[in-house]
Amino acid sequence: MAGSSSSEEPEPTPAEASEMQESPDQEATTDDAVGTDETVDASYADGGxxxxxxxxxPNGPETIAVSVTVTDGVISAVEVTPQPTNDTTERYQGMFAGGIADEVVGKSLDEADVSRVAGSSLTSGGFQSALESIRQDAKAS
Structure with a gap:
């Protein structure tokens, strides 16, 4: 019975289905097919x-505004609006804003992780902070 049912996997009996879940190999396959928790957690609603x-x-607290468009869980557009408090920050935030699209557009929202863009390393901390808020908003949508 078990030998003939292996070619008929799409229609397992309840007993066969139970056996499949007990087998480590089959359990992994079953989890991959049925376990949508990871997919749901990583799913983001399309939108801006x-x-x-x-x-x-070094000059004190700074902020940047980040706008991201998400399509099918992927960043399809990004815009960073500098909000500098001094000339040095203005220069670094401007460089960051000019180079960020090349780093994150086309990546999934979960994969977007930058540490230095166009010579600006501190601004990336503000970007990552904003991106985390955006991830939470996109999941909740």
Whole structure:
């Protein structure tokens, strides 16, 4: 009975289904097919999202505004609006804003992780902070 049912896997009896779940190999397959928790957690609603991210510079606290468009869980557009408090921050935030699209557009929202863009490393902390808020908003949508 078990030998003939292996070619008829799409129609297992309740007993065969139970056996499949007890087998480690089959359990992994079953989890992959049925376990949608990870997919649900990583799913994001399409749309535009905005957040402000803060970080600490040598001159004090700074912020940047981040706008992201998500399509099928992937960043399809990004815009960073500098909010500098001094000339040095203005320069670094401007460089960051000019280079961020090349780093994150086309990546999934979960994979977008930057540490330095166009020579600006501190601004990335504000971007990551804003991106985390955007992830939460996109999941809740």
């Amino acid at each position: 999202y905005e957040a402000t991210g803060g970080y600490q510079s």
